[in-house]
Amino acid sequence: FSAGICSALKLTVPSHTVHGIEGQPLQLTVDYNFNATASEIQIIWLFERPQSNPKYLLGSVNQTVVPDLEYQHKFTLIPPSASLTINPLHPSDEGNYIVKVNVRGNGTTAASQKIQVAVDVPVTKPVVHTEPSSGVVEFVGNITLKCTVEKGTRVVYQWMKNGKPLHASPNYTFS
Numbered sequence: 001f002s003a004g005i006c007s008a009l010k011l012t013v014p015s016h017t018v019h020g021i022e023g024q025p026l027q028l029t030v031d032y033n034f035n036a037t038a039s040e041i042q043i044i045w046l047f048e049r050p051q052s053n054p055k056y057l058l059g060s061v062n063q064t065v066v067p068d069l070e071y072q073h074k075f076t077l078i079p080p081s082a083s084l085t086i087n088p089l090h091p092s093d094e095g096n097y098i099v100k101v102n103v104r105g106n107g108t109t110a111a112s113q114k115i116q117v118a119v120d121v122p123v124t125k126p127v128v129h130t131e132p133s134s135g136v137v138e139f140v141g142n143i144t145l146k147c148t149v150e151k152g153t154r155v156v157y158q159w160m161k162n163g164k165p166l167h168a169s170p171n172y173t174f175s
Contacts, residue, residue, distance in 0.1 A: 009034040009103050011082075011111035022121045025087035030113065032082055032101045040104040043082045045075065049095040057084070057097075086117075094119045123152030 011032045020026035042061045046054040058067040063079040076085040082101055086093055100112040131144040149155055159166040159174070166172050 009101065009109045009111045011099070011101050011113050013099075013113045013115055016114065017116045017118065019118045019120055020086070020089045020093075022091060022119055023088050025085055026089045026093075026117065028084045028086070028097055028099075028115050028117070030082040030084070030099050032111070034103050034105075034109065036103070036105040036109075038103045038105045040102075041080065042100075042102040042104075043077065043079060044100045044102075045077065045084050046098040046100070047093075047095055048098065054098060089119055091119045091121065093117060119153070121151055121153045123155055124150040 009032065011030065013028070013030055018026065018028060040062055042059065044059040045057040047057050048054040056068050057071050057075050058065060058077055060066065060077055060079045065077050065079065067075065074086065076087065077083070082099055084097065084099070094117055097115045097117055098112060099115070100110060102108060102110045126147050126149050129146045129148070131146070145159075147157055147159075159172075168174055
């Protein structure tokens with residue numbers, strides 16, 4: 001009869017989809033724990049976009065961080081934490097971030113998680129144009145209001161009159 005030691009490694013992320021704001025730092029929080037004595041702890045971060053191979057960003061072994069030199073000023077890892085900070089966040093940073101933790105003790109155990117990052121660009125102040133430009137139409141005729149924003153992701157437009165939403169009717173059409 002021989003007894004084995006189960007060295008389970010648990011790797012958790014608060015969310016598999018994270019939204020960040022362009023130009024701001026974003027932290028990808030990762031927690032891990034294991035129930036064994038570790039002689040080595042390795043943390044690896046990879047980045048992948050759709051239809052491309054994952055890229056190595058940085059890694060650590062026993063708290064010594066080894067960054068990819070191309071990205072050394074953009075990504076921060078402070079072991080023993082496995083959390084990654086992206087600073088600053090750009091639209092090109094949108095994609096999947098993969099974290100892998102290896103723990104060597106009495107054998108080696110590994111776990112990985114994937115976090116999808118979406119980058120939101122703040123919406124600029126809306127500009128409303130009227131046609132005709134005088135904005136005056138009495139009794140007959142139409143006025144067209146056009147609302148545009150220069151920048152922003154996930155923009156939603158809603159027209160209001162006296163603080164209440166307008167809905168399509170014989171008097172109002174939206175396009």
